[in-house]
Amino acid sequence: MTREQIISIVGPVDDDLVADLIASGASPRELREAWGWLHNEEALIGAGRPLPGSRVSELIDILDPPEDET
Numbered sequence: 001m002t003r004e005q006i007i008s009i010v011g012p013v014d015d016d017l018v019a020d021l022i023a024s025g026a027s028p029r030e031l032r033e034a035w036g037w038l039h040n041e042e043a044l045i046g047a048g049r050p051l052p053g054s055r056v057s058e059l060i061d062i063l064d065p066p067e068d069e070t
């Protein structure tokens with residue numbers, strides 16, 4: 001995944017976040033899915049979508065860390 005792909009999916013982000021997302025080894029498709037879960041969780045569950053897999057869950061944690069880790 002490239003910086004440009006990340007920015008096209010999540011918008012402008014800092015270099016540390018870009019590096020973390022690239023280091024995850026995830027694909028752009030997985031990043032889009034994680035971004036969708038973060039911003040439309042109720043709609044995805046209501047649509048019967050399965051819960052996110054482990055790599056998508058990892059991306060969700062990178063994109064939205066728990067409050068005590070910020």
